Amino acid sequence: MRQNCTxxxxxxxxxxxxxxxxxxxxxxxxxxxxxxxxxxxxLIDHLVIGGGQQKFVSLKERGIVF
Incomplete structure (x- = not known):
């Protein structure tokens, strides 16, 4: 945000x-x-990181509309 991100x-x-x-x-x-x-x-994506077989979940890939 400090760098005027888009x-x-x-x-x-x-x-x-x-x-x-x-x-x-x-x-x-x-x-x-x-x-x-x-x-x-x-907001391009929100990632939730885990540690098991499934390393992460992308809310965008889950169909969450941003």
Missing amino acids: AIIVAHNHPSSDPTPSPEDFAVTKELVQAGKLLDVE
Whole structure:
């Protein structure tokens, strides 16, 4: 944001190693999209990192509309 970015990718980990997005992850994504619209910054994707067989989940790949 300090560098006048036009888009961001957000990523965070789940300590449980299960990258399945939680209801809170979806809520935060929605808030980030709304804030991005105010600032004219596109949310490209929100990644949830895990540690098992499935290393991460992309909310964009899951069909979440940004």
